Amino acid sequence: MDARLVTFKPDGERINVRLVKPITVIGRAEDCDLELLLQGVSRHHCEIRLNESAVKVKDLGSSNGTYINGRRITESDMSAGDELRIGRVMFTVQINGVPEGIAPAKTRANKGAPAQSGESGGSKSDAVETEVLDEADALSYLAEVAEQHDQEEESIIALREMAPGKRKRK
Numbered sequence: 089m090d091a092r093l094v095t096f097k098p099d100g101e102r103i104n105v106r107l108v109k110p111i112t113v114i115g116r117a118e119d120c121d122l123e124l125l126l127q128g129v130s131r132h133h134c135e136i137r138l139n140e141s142a143v144k145v146k147d148l149g150s151s152n153g154t155y156i157n158g159r160r161i162t163e164s165d166m167s168a169g170d171e172l173r174i175g176r177v178m179f180t181v182q183i184n185g186v187p188e189g190i191a192p193a194k195t196r197a198n199k200g201a202p203a204q205s206g207e208s209g210g211s212k213s214d215a216v217e218t219e220v221l222d223e224a225d226a227l228s229y230l231a232e233v234a235e236q237h238d239q240e241e242e243s244i245i246a247l248r249e250m251a252p253g254k255r256k257r258k
Contacts, residue, residue, distance in 0.1 A: 091143050093136075093172065093179040096192035097227045105179075105230070107143070112136045114174060115148070126226045128152045128175035136166075143183060145172060177227070 093105040105122060112121045117131040124133070130150035137144045146163040147154040155173040156164050166172065168186040171193065172179040178193040 089138065089140055089143075090184050091138055092182040094182050094190045095177055095179045095227065095230075097231070100192060101231070102190075103227060103231045104182075107136055107138050110138055112138070113148075115150075122230065124174060124177060124226060124230060126175045126177065129177075133174055143167075143181065177230075 091107040093107065095103050095105075097103065109121060113132060113135045114120060114122045114124055114129075115131050115133040116123060116125055116129050120132065130148070130152070132148045133150040134145055134147050134154040137146065143166045144163065145154060145156065145161065145166055147161060152175060153160040155161065155171075156166060157171050158173075166181045168181060168183040170181040172181060180187070180190045180193075182190065
């Protein structure tokens with residue numbers, strides 16, 4: 089299964105985050121698989137679980153919640169075309185290339201969404217521990233991380249193919 093989270097920078101540049109690990113943790117902490125350094129995002133905000141037949145998201149007790157199609161969730165299946173909101177960032181879920189054409193979300197700043205409590209995404213010490221960027225910088229950083237993530241995965245696949253146990257039989 090090819091699963092991706094698609095979002096856009098304020099300048100309209102598309103960011104594709106390919107989900108390759110069985111569990112991908114999203115948050116502000118350095119140990120997260122995808123760092124999203126924005127106010128309203130907790131250190132360990134949510135995790136996405138991927139298997140051969142399903143994509144699921146689970147909120148990890150974040151202060152401001154994780155939303156699927158505008159509904160706050162604790163845990164939920166995700167389908168192609170669903171909108172996943174983490175903090176102020178809206179992702180569109182793309183599974184096996186569906187939906188094909190994804191346009192930037194009309195509302196990036198949560199218009200109509202419930203007010204976020206604790207704008208720092210956690211306790212006061214939480215805000216001190218992690219640098220919080222503005223949206224453009226955070227999304228630029230996310231784009232770099234996503235690109236590096238893809239390159240690392242391609243290297244891992246190449247190494248696995250070269251492993252002694254994977255040699256082609258005559």
